[in-house]
Amino acid sequence: MSDIETSTVSEEGFASTSQVGDFELTIDATGEEGPDPNQVLVADYASCFLPAFRVGANKTGHEDLGKVQIDADADIDDDDDLEAIRFSVHVEEDVDDDDLEEIVSRAEDICHVHSALREGLHAEIEAHGDAF
Incomplete structure (x- = not known):
């Protein structure tokens, strides 16, 4: 099964x-x-990455990030294939850049969709603290 x-x-x-x-x-x-399949894949990726981001934050001592929002955008080539995905992660909590980098790195290791995608298609991720 x-x-x-x-x-x-x-x-x-x-x-x-x-x-x-x-x-x-x-x-x-x-x-x-x-939504078309590419849109669903990008949304699925972001939906997986967000809780992974929260778990990564917990492991770095940031237990309450408040509101977290991922704005995702992607590029499609002439064959309608995804060729790039970008995440902009906005965090309500004021988190410094070094901690955000560590949280993103941990989230990349935790997110199952991130692991499943070919390396050339992993999201480019930037995170923003104190965003709301």
Whole structure:
């Protein structure tokens, strides 16, 4: 038995519906009925990196970062493939640059999506303390 099982169905066209546990997600290659696969991947990456960032912060003595927001943007090449992803991490807590660097490094080691992506596609990450 697998650790993760999903079922993805497309009745017609380029939209598909994925069943992930109790959740349903519509993804559309054309972006008409839902986000396209590249958008979902970037959002998934950020959604994995954010809790990893919090865990990394806990391990460096920053137990309450307050609000954390990741603004992600990505570049697509002529073949519609992702070629670059960038994260801008905004942290409510006033955290100095050295600690932010250490937190980012720890988060990169913790985030499963970061580990799964080919090295050339890992997000370029900048983090901002006292951002709100």
